[in-house]
Amino acid sequence: MAETTIDQTPSVGKWLPAVALAWIIPGGGHFLLKRPGRGGLIAASVAAMFLLGLMMRGALFQPQGGDLLTTVIYYGGFIGDLMSGLLYFVTVWLGYAQPDVAGHVHDYGTKFLVAAGLLNVLAMVDAFEIASGKKD
Amino acid sequence: MPKMNLSHFEAAVLFALFTSVVLGIITKKTDRERVRYAAYCFGCFIAAIFGLSWLMFLGHG
Numbered sequence: 134m135a136e137t138t139i140d141q142t143p144s145v146g147k148w149l150p151a152v153a154l155a156w157i158i159p160g161g162g163h164f165l166l167k168r169p170g171r172g173g174l175i176a177a178s179v180a181a182m183f184l185l186g187l188m189m190r191g192a193l194f195q196p197q198g199g200d201l202l203t204t205v206i207y208y209g210g211f212i213g214d215l216m217s218g219l220l221y222f223v224t225v226w227l228g229y230a231q232p233d234v235a236g237h238v239h240d241y242g243t244k245f246l247v248a249a250g251l252l253n254v255l256a257m258v259d260a261f262e263i264a265s266g267k268k269d
Numbered sequence: 270m271p272k273m274n275l276s277h278f279e280a281a282v283l284f285a286l287f288t289s290v291v292l293g294i295i296t297k298k299t300d301r302e303r304v305r306y307a308a309y310c311f312g313c314f315i316a317a318i319f320g321l322s323w324l325m326f327l328g329h330g
Contacts, residue, residue, distance in 0.1 A: 171294050178287040185283060188273035238273070241280040248284065252291045259295040269298060 143265035155260040157218040159253045162260030175256045183220045183249035191242025192233040193225070210243075216250030216257075278318070285314030 155162025160176030163169070194210030197203060214221050233243070262268040275283070293307025 174290055174294055178290045182284075182287045185273065187270055189275065189280070190272060237277060238275060238280070241275065241277075241284075245280075245284065248288065252288065255291055255295050 148261050148264035151260045151264040152257050155257040156216065156253065159218060159220070159249075159256060162257065163263070166260060166263050168263065171259075175252075179217065179249050179253050179256070180220065182245050182252065183217050183224075186242045186245030186249060187224065187229065189238050189242030189245060190231050191239060191244070191246045192231050193221075193229065193246060194243075210247050213247035213250040216253050217246070218253065220249070278322075281318050282315070285311055285318070289314065 151162040151165050153162075154165050158176070159179035160172035160174075163172030163175060193214050194207050196211045197207035199207075231239075231242075233239070259268070289307045289311040292310050293303040297303045297306050
């Protein structure tokens with residue numbers, strides 16, 4: 134009996150614009166895919182988290198090598214910050230440079246900035262699934 | 270930009286709120302399921318905050 138295999142890999146052109154826009158503008162991928170309600174909530178959540186991180190004077194990570202733990206923390210943190218897209222680029226462009234200082238508020242701020250980027254990664258994955266037809 | 274001073278509890282609750290909203294949106298298929306799952310996640314976060322806080326308080330001696 135002949136078996137037919139169906140190629141379920143979605144074409145890049147189908148999902149790349151949505152995923153790229155989702156990265157640059159949090160929630161933008163969902164707006165592009167005509168899911169404005171979800172896009173608005175994602176945009177509000179990611180932006181609020183990022184702005185709270187800034188208001189708590191959290192530090193933005195810079196890539197830094199060293200021992201394994203240092204490398205993972207600083208490169209991971211930098212990638213997490215970067216995933217907030219335009220929010221991150223505008224913040225850096227405006228000259229925000231908060232040193233990493235002691236204190237629980239600053240520490241929460243740093244985590245909020247990274248977590249905003251990580252939430253945006255989840256939103257990018259969701260945009261990918263919608264664009265590739267795996268999800269409504 | 271104004272500087273904000275939050276307590277541990279306030280910061281943790283805000284973190285829980287925004288994370289729960291995004292988790293609800295991306296994991297479920299219908300709006301009803303999303304709201305329920307976001308509320309469930311938020312409840313779990315709050316329970317963990319109180320549970321771990323008491324654990325640290327009692328463990329501290």
